[in-house]
Amino acid sequence: MTQQATPPVTPADTRARILDLAENLLLERGFNAFSYQHIARELGMKPAAIHYHYPSKDDLGTAIVARQLRRLRKWRDLPRVAELRPNQQLEALFAVYDTHLGHDRRVCLFGALAADFRTLPAPMQAELRTFNRELTEWLAQVLAVGRATGTLRFVGSPAAKAAQVLTTLAGALQVARVHDETPFQVIVGQLRLELFAQ
Amino acid sequence: MTQQATPPVTPADTRARILDLAENLLLERGFNAFSYQHIARELGMKPAAIHYHYPSKDDLGTAIVARQLRRLRKWRDLPRVAELRPNQQLEALFAVYDTHLGHDRRVCLFGALAADFRTLPAPMQAELRTFNRELTEWLAQVLAVGRATGTLRFVGSPAAKAAQVLTTLAGALQVARVHDETPFQVIVGQLRLELFAQ
DNA sequence: TTCTTTGCTTACTTACTAGTAAGTAAAATA
DNA sequence: TATTTTACTTACTAGTAAGTAAGCAAAGAA
Numbered sequence: 355m356t357q358q359a360t361p362p363v364t365p366a367d368t369r370a371r372i373l374d375l376a377e378n379l380l381l382e383r384g385f386n387a388f389s390y391q392h393i394a395r396e397l398g399m400k401p402a403a404i405h406y407h408y409p410s411k412d413d414l415g416t417a418i419v420a421r422q423l424r425r426l427r428k429w430r431d432l433p434r435v436a437e438l439r440p441n442q443q444l445e446a447l448f449a450v451y452d453t454h455l456g457h458d459r460r461v462c463l464f465g466a467l468a469a470d471f472r473t474l475p476a477p478m479q480a481e482l483r484t485f486n487r488e489l490t491e492w493l494a495q496v497l498a499v500g501r502a503t504g505t506l507r508f509v510g511s512p513a514a515k516a517a518q519v520l521t522t523l524a525g526a527l528q529v530a531r532v533h534d535e536t537p538f539q540v541i542v543g544q545l546r547l548e549l550f551a552q
Numbered sequence: 553m554t555q556q557a558t559p560p561v562t563p564a565d566t567r568a569r570i571l572d573l574a575e576n577l578l579l580e581r582g583f584n585a586f587s588y589q590h591i592a593r594e595l596g597m598k599p600a601a602i603h604y605h606y607p608s609k610d611d612l613g614t615a616i617v618a619r620q621l622r623r624l625r626k627w628r629d630l631p632r633v634a635e636l637r638p639n640q641q642l643e644a645l646f647a648v649y650d651t652h653l654g655h656d657r658r659v660c661l662f663g664a665l666a667a668d669f670r671t672l673p674a675p676m677q678a679e680l681r682t683f684n685r686e687l688t689e690w691l692a693q694v695l696a697v698g699r700a701t702g703t704l705r706f707v708g709s710p711a712a713k714a715a716q717v718l719t720t721l722a723g724a725l726q727v728a729r730v731h732d733e734t735p736f737q738v739i740v741g742q743l744r745l746e747l748f749a750q
Numbered sequence: 751t752t753c754t755t756t757g758c759t760t761a762c763t764t765a766c767t768a769g770t771a772a773g774t775a776a777a778a779t780a
Numbered sequence: 781t782a783t784t785t786t787a788c789t790t791a792c793t794a795g796t797a798a799g800t801a802a803g804c805a806a807a808g809a810a
Contacts, residue, residue: 368757384668386584389797403758405799461667468726469664470582483730514742517735518720521727525719528666532681537715544712548746566787587767601788603769754809760802767796772789779784 369407371397377418381460385415385470412475419481422463426485430492440500441550447493448542451523455538459531465524490516507551519545567605569595574606575616579658583613583668610673617679620661624683628690638698639748645691646740649721653736657729663722688714705749717743 375396379388390401390411397403408414429435435446454460467474467482474482494516500506508515522541530538573594577586588599588609595601606612627633633644652658665672665680672680692714698704706713720739728736 383671384582384584386582387668387671390799391796400759401798402760402800406757409799411798464730465723465726466667468730469659469667470585471726471729473581473585479730486727486730510742510745514738517727518739518742521723521735521739522716522720524726525663525723528663528669528722529684529715529719531669532662532666532677532684537719540712541716541719544708544716547708588769589766597787598789599768600770600790604787607769609768752810754807756807757805759804761800762802763798763800765797765799768794770791770793772791774789775787777784777786780782 368397372404372407372414373417373421376414377421378460380415380418381454381463381466382458384466386473412477415475416477416481419463419467419478419485423481423485423488426489430488439505440496440503441505443496444493444500444506444549447496448523448545451527451542454527455530455535459527459535461527461531462524464520465528468524486520490520493520505551506549508549519549566595570602570605570612571615571619574612575619576658578613578616579652579661579664580656582664584671610675613673614675614679617661617665617676617683621679621683621686624687637703638694638701639703641694642691642698642704642747645694646721646743649725649740652725653728653733657725657733659725659729660722662718663726666722684718688718691718703749704747706747717747 372393375393376388379392390404393404394401404414408417429450435443438446451462454462460466464482464486467478471479471482490513494512497506497508497515497519498512501508501512522545526538526541529541570591573591574586577590588602591602592599602612606615627648633641636644649660652660658664662680662684665676669677669680688711692710695704695706695713695717696710699706699710720743724736724739727739
């Protein structure tokens with residue numbers, strides 16, 4: 355076997371890889387069901403090495419949510435997304451949730467943390483609240499414009515509809531985990547049927 | 553202080569009280585965030601006493617879900633529920649979820665277990681699948697009759713709508729936990745607005 | 751070239767986890 | 781009344797959790 359030309363793992367890489375692995379474990383098993391040992395083993399390191407980068411599990415958990423919040427803001431403001439018409443923006447949102455299915459039926463961040471919410475460190479709770487609030491506000495705006503321009507259809511206030519749709523999407527990924535992909539597709543199909551005009 | 557005339561705690565009581573406490577802890581903190589010690593402390597007993605009644609945590613967890621399944625079947629078949637008209641049956645379902653809010657914003661069984669699903673013992677997973685399936689089938693029937701008799705209104709298949717509504721309700725309790733009661737009321741209000749004809 | 755910082759490992763502590771085995775007092779049964 | 785069963789406690793095992801402190805090799809900076 356000749357030596358593999360794998361690029362060297364820089365310190366910054368390690369920090370990011372820890373965060374990636376932790377996020378994966380969080381979305382697959384929940385915050386209280388993964389440990390520094392799980393991460394360390396997959397990285398071929400010792401648990402203490404993880405503590406070097408993220409001193410406490412609180413820090414690590416908070417970093418995961420903070421990164422997702424940064425990603426949300428970035429995604430939302432991407433020209434590719436921001437310049438779409440409302441019905442296409444909604445379809446783009448569905449696509450994000452659909453992606454989770456492909457990744458071993460991972461639930462979304464909110465769905466992963468809501469049940470264990472009271473056992474989470476306070477900064478993590480705060481970040482998750484902000485995450486959910488900003489996402490809901492964004493969707494409410496999308497829905498409002500969509501209805502005004504005739505590409506989307508619903509009754510009630512955009513804010514209420516946005517809260518309902520996001521809640522349904524988070525729940526749909528959970529149902530997919532418990533059963534299989536089918537109920538997720540059925541539920542999102544129902545959302546499409548109701549929301550898209552014509 | 554004169555002696556209190558508290559009724560004696562019978563063995564059967566203890567078993568039920570353990571199950572009650574465990575269910576409470578499960579719905580408040582998640583399956584992986586409570587231990588036999590938590591239960592024992594609140595009962596004024598030693599953890600080993602809990603093992604006497606429920607040898608393993610798997611047994612205890614499975615017993616919780618099995619009891620909820622029995623309760624669902626009992627509730628569903630209650631004359632007080634079974635003899636209602638579909639729109640009233642739906643309102644009765646909403647009332648059950650509303651009750652959770654009053655109990656310290658407990659999430660529902662499904663919402664409590666879905667995220668950690670992969671870390672659950674197999675028998676617990678099986679019971680939860682049955683629970684969710686039976687509840688969905690019941691609601692699908694309610695919706696089908698409701699639409700046929702003109703008291704409920706929706707597009708698409710009753711099965712798809714039932715899956716969507718239940719998913720939304722489970723998610724709404726999770727949102728209530730992360731924020732406060734308001735989003736739950738908003739979401740259920742939206743469901744009422746859409747489902748109840750006129 | 752020396753000094754400092756970085757990114758770890760080794761070795762450890764404290765606390766908690768599920769679970770077991772043996773003993774015991776009281777109640778139920780024969 | 782003697783025996784067994786019930787419902788525990790005490791005392792333990794073995795494993796895992798988060799977290800810390802000290803040491804160390806390599807890289808970077810002075």
